[in-house]
Amino acid sequence: MATIIDGKAFSANLRSDIARKVDIIKREHSITPGLAVVLVGEDPASQVYVRSKGKQTQEAGMNSYEHKLDVNTSQSDLLALIDELNNDPDVHGILVQLPLPGHIDEEAVINSIAVGKDVDGFHLSNVGLLSIGAGGIVPCTPLGSLMMLKDHLGDLSGKKAIIVGRSNIVGKPMAALLLKESCTVTIAHSRTRDLPGECRQADILVAAVGRPEMVKGDWIKPGATVIDVGINRIEKEDGSTKLVGDVEFSTAVEVAGAITPVPGGVGPMTIACLLHNTLQQACRLNDIEVPE
Numbered sequence: 415m416a417t418i419i420d421g422k423a424f425s426a427n428l429r430s431d432i433a434r435k436v437d438i439i440k441r442e443h444s445i446t447p448g449l450a451v452v453l454v455g456e457d458p459a460s461q462v463y464v465r466s467k468g469k470q471t472q473e474a475g476m477n478s479y480e481h482k483l484d485v486n487t488s489q490s491d492l493l494a495l496i497d498e499l500n501n502d503p504d505v506h507g508i509l510v511q512l513p514l515p516g517h518i519d520e521e522a523v524i525n526s527i528a529v530g531k532d533v534d535g536f537h538l539s540n541v542g543l544l545s546i547g548a549g550g551i552v553p554c555t556p557l558g559s560l561m562m563l564k565d566h567l568g569d570l571s572g573k574k575a576i577i578v579g580r581s582n583i584v585g586k587p588m589a590a591l592l593l594k595e596s597c598t599v600t601i602a603h604s605r606t607r608d609l610p611g612e613c614r615q616a617d618i619l620v621a622a623v624g625r626p627e628m629v630k631g632d633w634i635k636p637g638a639t640v641i642d643v644g645i646n647r648i649e650k651e652d653g654s655t656k657l658v659g660d661v662e663f664s665t666a667v668e669v670a671g672a673i674t675p676v677p678g679g680v681g682p683m684t685i686a687c688l689l690h691n692t693l694q695q696a697c698r699l700n701d702i703e704v705p706e
């Protein structure tokens with residue numbers, strides 16, 4: 415039976431460590447990190463994320479600035495707001511909640527955020543830095559996944575890792591991070607041949623597919639560490655709904671050495687890493703070290 419990697423407990427520890435460091439820079443440098451979150455439209459899932467981000471930002475002792483814009487906001491008005499935030503000395507991190515309405519060019523918006531205030535790691539400069547293995551801001555979900563892997567396994571060097579999914583926000587940055595840790599990395603996707611066979615060779619399996627319970631227990635190498643990034647809402651027989659991952663937990667838990675549950679695994683780490691990135695940027699912008 416696999417060890418359950420408790421993302422809820424891990425993220426709570428990470429958030430309290432961040433709060434301790436925020437307290438230090440407030441006292442020693444009179445700097446309060448500030449995170450601005452911009453939401454365009456009224457997508458219900460995005461509203462929940464934005465609320466949760468604001469609450470956890472404040473709990474960590476940081477300032478939270480929420481900008482809620484009408485769904486019909488023009489791209490130029492959104493770019494004008496970002497320009498204002500880029501020039502606001504109290505704002506150290508800017509996050510534009512995705513997805514944006516169809517009439518707005520997401521890439522143009524993301525790349526208009528000052529690199530020094532990018533806390534999602536989606537700005538092309540940060541994407542480039544990660545791809546050459548240099549320091550930069552790393553996307554939150556892969557960063558949280560890596561933190562849990564290192565905490566559980568220690569040195570990852572030489573391990574075989576497979577990432578199922580090649581999106582720009584999860585799969586590709588996860589692959590870059592594991593390569594930097596000297597894993598031998600396979601990136602699988604919808605055209606991969608014999609996906610179960612590829613998965614069975616891996617010591618580390620990261621599932622970021624967006625297909626409920628696709629990865630079965632018999633795809634997993636006995637003893638492997640499984641990180642389930644997927645968040646899928648499915649309907650139960652009684653008509654109510656529940657969240658499941660991209661891994662079939664009931665069969666995977668019998669084979670894996672360790673596994674993250676859904677909910678309570680990668681999910682809570684994502685916002686904790688957003689706070690981590692905001693603290694990093696606040697320190698960099700003010701030219702001070704992140705406290706130990």
Ligand code: NDP
Pocket residue numbers: 555578579580581582583584585602603604605606609622623624625643644645646660680681684
């Ligand atoms: P995308 O839809 O952008 O990417 C999905 C990837 O999975 C694609 O590369 C696609 O391949 C691949 N894929 C789809 N079907 C198959 C298949 N049958 N076999 C093999 N590969 C397949 O998803 P995201 O990366 O944005 O998200 C992945 C999951 O992670 C979702 O469940 C999402 O909700 C969750 N998520 C969770 C977060 C968290 O905080 N925990 C944060 C972000 C995402 P191809 O490229 O060939 O089309």
